[in-house]
Amino acid sequence: AQTVTQSQPEMSVQEAETVTLSCTYDTSESDYYLFWYKQPPSRQMILVIRQEAYKQQNATENRFSVNFQKAAKSFSLKISDSQLGDAAMYFCAYRSYYSNAGNMLTFGGGTRLMVKP
Amino acid sequence: ETGVTQSPTHLIKTRGQQVTLRCSSQSGHNTVSWYQQALGQGPQFIFQYYREEENGRGNFPPRFSGLQFPNYSSELNVNALELDDSALYLCASSYGVETQYFGPGTRLLVL
Numbered sequence: 001a002q003t004v005t006q007s008q009p010e011m012s013v014q015e016a017e018t019v020t021l022s023c024t025y026d027t028s029e030s031d032y033y034l035f036w037y038k039q040p041p042s043r044q045m046i047l048v049i050r051q052e053a054y055k056q057q058n059a060t061e062n063r064f065s066v067n068f069q070k071a072a073k074s075f076s077l078k079i080s081d082s083q084l085g086d087a088a089m090y091f092c093a094y095r096s097y098y099s100n101a102g103n104m105l106t107f108g109g110g111t112r113l114m115v116k117p
Numbered sequence: 118e119t120g121v122t123q124s125p126t127h128l129i130k131t132r133g134q135q136v137t138l139r140c141s142s143q144s145g146h147n148t149v150s151w152y153q154q155a156l157g158q159g160p161q162f163i164f165q166y167y168r169e170e171e172n173g174r175g176n177f178p179p180r181f182s183g184l185q186f187p188n189y190s191s192e193l194n195v196n197a198l199e200l201d202d203s204a205l206y207l208c209a210s211s212y213g214v215e216t217q218y219f220g221p222g223t224r225l226l227v228l
Contacts, residue, residue, distance in 0.1 A: 004159075035216075043205060045160070045219035091159050095214075102173025103150055103214045107159030 006108035021077045023092030031097035040088040087115045121220035138193040140208030149191040154205040
């Protein structure tokens with residue numbers, strides 16, 4: 001079974017600065033997807049970024065980018081030019097590539113990001 | 118395009134009761150997954166429905182059951198509620214195994 005670990009329960013960043021959230025995972029599969037989701041106080045889980053394991057290029061979405069290290073099973077999220085609206089819980093999630101696993105996401109325990117004005 | 122919606126927003130039940138939570142999937146999506154998120158934790162996968170059939174289940178007992186309807190909306194039913202069932206229940210929809218999009222959740226409190 002796959003596991004996802006987020007070792008930073010809380011992180012803090014100054015507005016306009018850059019912060020990196022860490023995620024490691026354990027799997028015996030070679031093909032899979034990794035995600036970062038954001039959960040603000042409104043509770044709705046919002047997709048931030050997605051990475052396919054077979055792609056060597058790191059995914060980017062505007063101010064958000066990842067550092068995907070497949071051999072190290074590491075998947076960190078970098079937020080540049082942090083904004084007050086970035087304050088939320090961030091969850092790293094794993095999904096198997098194979099359809100017989102359905103569409104099940106395995107989540108880490110989350111990192112609470114605080115943004116200081 | 119309508120996003121994923123869930124009802125009710127909040128619910129209070131007593132131990133031993135039964136509860137039904139509802140989810141309307143995003144337009145064009147045919148797959149619904151349900152997750153349980155205890156306070157301060159990441160979501161845990163309960164089960165998934167694809168074309169009205171359950172096609173994946175996490176480590177949850179049979180008293181957690183579900184349905185998917187022809188319009189791809191879904192229900193989560195929990196029988197014999199226990200105190201530990203208190204959590205945020207999240208529904209997510211997708212087109213097959215594509216990226217999942219989440220609803221706002223239903224907060225269930227069992228007293």
